[in-house]
Amino acid sequence: MAKEPAAGEVKNLSDLVNHLELERQANAENADGQGAEGGADGGVATGDEQEDATTPGEASLLTKKFRTIIRKGLVESKQDLEIQRKDPSSPLYSVKSFDALRLKSELLRGVYAMGFNAPSKIQETAVPTLLANPPPNLIAQSQSGTGKTAAFVLAMLSRVDTSLRHPQVLCLSPTYELAIQTGEVAAKMAQFCPDIRLQFAVRGEEIKRGDKLTSHIIIGTPGKILDWGEKFRAFDPKKIRVFVLDEADVMIATQGHQDQCIRIHRHLTKDCQMMFFSATYEKEVMDFAEYIVEDPTIIRLKREQESLDNITQYYVHCRNQDDKYQAIQNIYGVITVGQAIIFCHTRKTAAWLAGKMSKDGHSVAVLSGDLTVEQRLAVLDRFRNGMEKVLITTNVLSRGIDVEQVTIVVNFDMPMDQTGGADCETYLHRIGRTGRFGKNGIAINLIDSEKSLNICRTIEGHFRKTIHLLNAENVDEIEKIGA
Numbered sequence: 001m002a003k004e005p006a007a008g009e010v011k012n013l014s015d016l017v018n019h020l021e022l023e024r025q026a027n028a029e030n031a032d033g034q035g036a037e038g039g040a041d042g043g044v045a046t047g048d049e050q051e052d053a054t055t056p057g058e059a060s061l062l063t064k065k066f067r068t069i070i071r072k073g074l075v076e077s078k079q080d081l082e083i084q085r086k087d088p089s090s091p092l093y094s095v096k097s098f099d100a101l102r103l104k105s106e107l108l109r110g111v112y113a114m115g116f117n118a119p120s121k122i123q124e125t126a127v128p129t130l131l132a133n134p135p136p137n138l139i140a141q142s143q144s145g146t147g148k149t150a151a152f153v154l155a156m157l158s159r160v161d162t163s164l165r166h167p168q169v170l171c172l173s174p175t176y177e178l179a180i181q182t183g184e185v186a187a188k189m190a191q192f193c194p195d196i197r198l199q200f201a202v203r204g205e206e207i208k209r210g211d212k213l214t215s216h217i218i219i220g221t222p223g224k225i226l227d228w229g230e231k232f233r234a235f236d237p238k239k240i241r242v243f244v245l246d247e248a249d250v251m252i253a254t255q256g257h258q259d260q261c262i263r264i265h266r267h268l269t270k271d272c273q274m275m276f277f278s279a280t281y282e283k284e285v286m287d288f289a290e291y292i293v294e295d296p297t298i299i300r301l302k303r304e305q306e307s308l309d310n311i312t313q314y315y316v317h318c319r320n321q322d323d324k325y326q327a328i329q330n331i332y333g334v335i336t337v338g339q340a341i342i343f344c345h346t347r348k349t350a351a352w353l354a355g356k357m358s359k360d361g362h363s364v365a366v367l368s369g370d371l372t373v374e375q376r377l378a379v380l381d382r383f384r385n386g387m388e389k390v391l392i393t394t395n396v397l398s399r400g401i402d403v404e405q406v407t408i409v410v411n412f413d414m415p416m417d418q419t420g421g422a423d424c425e426t427y428l429h430r431i432g433r434t435g436r437f438g439k440n441g442i443a444i445n446l447i448d449s450e451k452s453l454n455i456c457r458t459i460e461g462h463f464r465k466t467i468h469l470l471n472a473e474n475v476d477e478i479e480k481i482g483a
């Protein structure tokens, strides 16, 4: 793994906000008109270099209006802003096709070549916002599987000026796999833009001291990007025009990532465009994001519970672990399962389950934290290509990973937080591995104790979505879920 910087003495987000506020005040006293702290020399990219990819016309008008609405929402209530695509009074109402997003023609070709016909809500709202000038900062939230990756990738690619031969975009992902997945999406979208150059900054990618990167976009994990920027000085952070945080909530809430992201952020100039994307934001995390992102536009599409609309959730009463296994067997015996992901609490359970399922003739892969990142990627690739039908994993996989054909997610063990209570956010991310992009999905929770039943009930209450009881010994009942 990439090295983590010294974490410092900051313990939590509120401490950190206070800490940064003090720093900011100190800097304001010292630095007169120098921009953000942290860098010795100015070197701020000027607006002269602005590429021509953006669309001042419709997009910026739209955005202005849109931003005003958001501001109002924030000032008046500080509550979530819901954007209703169906609401004719919404300034976003008229944007219906990718053509209307006024992307460069090469990018448009890339989008269509990927089989995308129409943008999703997050795409049609975020892309025009991100392409406006001057580039606004954005904090965006939209449910799992709704196409956030394409939204920020399109914006990243649009912002690149290929006449310049240095990194202009940093895209940070929490894990190796996600960085690779994002890079793959970017490469596909940019397939008709041969001049745009992408580079991964992940484990396994090595550079030498003195190397200067010439790629336009760097996609990687925070530790590696920080290393390349701070230690190797392989790129000039002052020339970065776009900074993307994917899975922004985990980046902010996880201590190691948070420290690294903040350190990278500090080296950037004030006019670097910030793009934060996530499916979920706890309030504290959102407060923090709003704090570090100057003057952000905030898009929140739908509330969490609605993201479960196309996923039918069940729970099955089981007596013990063997009984849970039997429930899975029964389900497989009755309905045709495309591909499934099964989440276990520990590696040990994952290995046990994999052994049993393999013995019973299932093609099973296991993805857990003890594999090297390369091995994990290989497992995922095989699963994506349909070589295995069942992927058994722990929480390592709950976020972001996109396998279109997953029809069932099974919680062999319910997601728990550190105190043993329900981890609703992880639940949402886990079951969001199915039901991607409007497809239907099924989530099955195997319950073998009072404690796991309580977790299930808490999750049901939290999302206000019924989790139906399923009798896994009743063939008729099982048949119905497959319908």
Ligand SMILES: Nc1ncnc2c1ncn2[C@@H]1O[C@H](COP(=O)(O)OP(=O)(O)OP(=O)(O)O)[C@@H](O)[C@H]1O
Binding pocket: 115, 116, 117, 118, 119, 120, 123, 142, 143, 144, 145, 146, 147, 148, 149, 150, 278, 279, 399, 400, 401, 402, 404, 432, 436, 437
């Ligand atoms: N406009 C579109 N038309 C059709 N399919 C799309 C479109 N946009 C994205 N997709 C597909 O939808 C799936 C989900 O997209 P993506 O992984 O970007 O979702 P996400 O919002 O980032 O999810 P998560 O929060 O889980 O990371 C992908 O398979 C992607 O190829």
